[in-house]
Amino acid sequence: MSASQSVNPIDPAEALRLRSDFPVLRQQVHGKPLVYLDNAATTQKPQVVIDRIANYYAHENGTVRRGVYKLSEQSTRDFDASRTKVAQFLNAASPSEIIFTRGTTESINLVAATYGRKFIQAGDHILISAMEHHANLVPWQQLCLEKDAVLQVVPITDAGEMDMDAFDRLLTDRVKLVAVGHVSNALGTVNPIREIIEKAHALDIPVLVDGAQSAPHMSVDLQALDCDFFTFSAHKLYGPTGVGILYGKMKYLEIMPPYQFGGDMIHSVSFEKTVFAKPPAKFEAGTPAIAEVIALATAVDYLSAIGLDRIGVYEHELLAYATAQMLEIPEVRLIGTASHKAGILSFTLKGAHPHDIGTILDREGIAIRAGHHCAQPVMERFGVPATARASFSFYNTREDIDALVKAVRIVVNLFN
Ligand code: PMP
Numbered sequence: 409m410s411a412s413q414s415v416n417p418i419d420p421a422e423a424l425r426l427r428s429d430f431p432v433l434r435q436q437v438h439g440k441p442l443v444y445l446d447n448a449a450t451t452q453k454p455q456v457v458i459d460r461i462a463n464y465y466a467h468e469n470g471t472v473r474r475g476v477y478k479l480s481e482q483s484t485r486d487f488d489a490s491r492t493k494v495a496q497f498l499n500a501a502s503p504s505e506i507i508f509t510r511g512t513t514e515s516i517n518l519v520a521a522t523y524g525r526k527f528i529q530a531g532d533h534i535l536i537s538a539m540e541h542h543a544n545l546v547p548w549q550q551l552c553l554e555k556d557a558v559l560q561v562v563p564i565t566d567a568g569e570m571d572m573d574a575f576d577r578l579l580t581d582r583v584k585l586v587a588v589g590h591v592s593n594a595l596g597t598v599n600p601i602r603e604i605i606e607k608a609h610a611l612d613i614p615v616l617v618d619g620a621q622s623a624p625h626m627s628v629d630l631q632a633l634d635c636d637f638f639t640f641s642a643h644k645l646y647g648p649t650g651v652g653i654l655y656g657k658m659k660y661l662e663i664m665p666p667y668q669f670g671g672d673m674i675h676s677v678s679f680e681k682t683v684f685a686k687p688p689a690k691f692e693a694g695t696p697a698i699a700e701v702i703a704l705a706t707a708v709d710y711l712s713a714i715g716l717d718r719i720g721v722y723e724h725e726l727l728a729y730a731t732a733q734m735l736e737i738p739e740v741r742l743i744g745t746a747s748h749k750a751g752i753l754s755f756t757l758k759g760a761h762p763h764d765i766g767t768i769l770d771r772e773g774i775a776i777r778a779g780h781h782c783a784q785p786v787m788e789r790f791g792v793p794a795t796a797r798a799s800f801s802f803y804n805t806r807e808d809i810d811a812l813v814k815a816v817r818i819v820v821n822l823f824n
Pocket of ligand 1: 448449510511512513514541543544589591592593618620621641782
């Protein structure tokens with residue numbers, strides 16, 4: 409049975425009802441109703457998340473872990489409850505394996521700066537893919553430069569899939585870490601992450617998964633996946649900016665040195681010596697983004713009530729609908745035609761630069777992304793300077809896709 413048959417689908421009426429939860433979507437842009445199709449960059453926030461932040465600052469604000477008064481104690485409880493909620497959402501073995509950072513970028517930098525600096529030696533290999541976001545490329549590249557280690561890159565096929573034969577060849581016992589994206593933000597490709605993890609583990613190699621584009625769009629079970637690190641950003645999961653999640657298996661968190669030093673990450677301090685706290689506190693120096701972490705729990709509840717499996721199926725239907733229509737336009741070139749894709753549609757148009765596409769679509773009220781999507785090597789691989797990218801959410805509808813396709817036809821007529 410396919411995933412789409414096994415879940416009760418989101419129908420158009422429900423999508424419209426869900427859309428009404430997002431106040432920002434009720435506006436007009438250049439006199440046209442806003443069609444927001446840049447969900448891979450950031451998602452909009454439902455009213456419940458906005459209310460949670462406003463309520464926190466209006467009635468609850470108090471720092472965490474330090475106070476013995478009611479406001480501080482309640483904030484600490486809610487902050488810790490968010491950690492537990494995220495652990496359950498991802499099916500992590502323990503809330504202590506969830507570290508709050510500022511975003512996916514900081515999470516990956518944290519692993520590179522701690523695990524990487526301690527365990528990667530000269531001559532070691534770090535294996536990434538050619539479709540990584542710069543956030544999962546530059547930290548490893550810089551670590552390799554510092555350590556005289558070697559960054560190995562698994563190439564991608566013309567369809568935008570990881571070349572698994574090349575992966576098998578590059579996965580030698582010199583590899584000390586595999587770091588790959590679950591879903592490509594530039595191509596929409598869903599990588600065979602289970603296979604990658606199983607093969608790496610067969611050689612005792614730890615795997616970091618960049619889940620920035622997967623966690624908001626499919627259910628993730630970390631214990632089933634068995635990856636060693638997993639990360640995503642709250643702002644792409646209908647939550648606030650400024651919060652990232654880093655999951656790490658406790659066996660690694662225990663042997664990793666701290667990332668930053670300061671308050672909250674210590675057990676005891678004297679002028680001669682500091683004893684660090686246990687994970688996760690060891691990796692959370694300083695006052696965290698308290699309101700935002702607490703509101704992330706609200707976003708997780710909101711999404712869980714809809715159901716991640718239903719969201720994935722619905723967004724995939726939108727992708728199929730959009731892909732079929734775009735393929736009817738001869739000037740369109742789709743970049744990323746993998747057999748297994750999430751709701752991301754990257755394309756170029758004959759005669760028009762992606763920035764022109766983005767600007768003209770904006771005049772029609774349609775927000776898409778135009779650029780290299782922080783994945784310049786992907787652009788190079790496909791021989792384009794940039795692409796236009798539409799990315800979907802459960803609050804998008806077929807009417808949004810129709811508006812997109814109509815506007816793309818306007819661009820085609822202007823430039824050809
Ligand atoms: N990885 C992927 C696949 C992404 O799509 C993004 C955001 N575009 C990031 C990492 C970085 O996320 P952030 O900017 O929230 O740190």
